[in-house]
Amino acid sequence: MADNDWKQRLGVVYSTNPDFKYEQAVEPVEETLPPSKQRLLVTIDRRCRAGKQVTLVTGFKGNADDLKELGKALKVKCGVGGTAKDGEITIQGDLRDKVTALLNSMGYNARRGN
Numbered sequence: 001m002a003d004n005d006w007k008q009r010l011g012v013v014y015s016t017n018p019d020f021k022y023e024q025a026v027e028p029v030e031e032t033l034p035p036s037k038q039r040l041l042v043t044i045d046r047r048c049r050a051g052k053q054v055t056l057v058t059g060f061k062g063n064a065d066d067l068k069e070l071g072k073a074l075k076v077k078c079g080v081g082g083t084a085k086d087g088e089i090t091i092q093g094d095l096r097d098k099v100t101a102l103l104n105s106m107g108y109n110a111r112r113g114n
Contacts, residue, residue: 032062035107042100043113054082055099057089057110077102 040059046052057074060067064085071084074091078098082091091099096112103110 030061030063032066036109037061038108038110040103040108040110041113042096042103042110044094044096052092053094055091055093055095057091057099057103058087060087060089073106074099074102 038059038061040057043056043058045054045056057071060070067087067089068084071082071089074089075082078091078093078095080092080095082089084090100110100112
């Protein structure tokens with residue numbers, strides 16, 4: 001499997017040097033801040049959603065796995081669908097008050113926006 005790493009090297013110019021070793025840039029893993037240090041903003045959004053309302057939770061600092069875990073916990077407790085990606089959690093419906101209360105009970109520093 002180690003010899004089949006050509007997909008990570010796409011766009012690399014061929015080298016004639018026989019001693020050349022390609023090294024990949026290692027991306028640092030972002031540490032997740034503890035809940036008391038997080039500053040989350042819970043807002044509502046209607047743009048580009050055919051008039052449907054969604055609750056957005058923004059401001060999460062941490063890795064994608066912890067974001068998805070928090071998103072899943074919120075979706076289960078609210079009993080609705082949604083998604084967690086690109087640093088924000090989307091919950092279907094206008095549940096700003098409920099989501100803010102849930103996040104505060106989990107120990108997060110959350111406040112309700114607009």
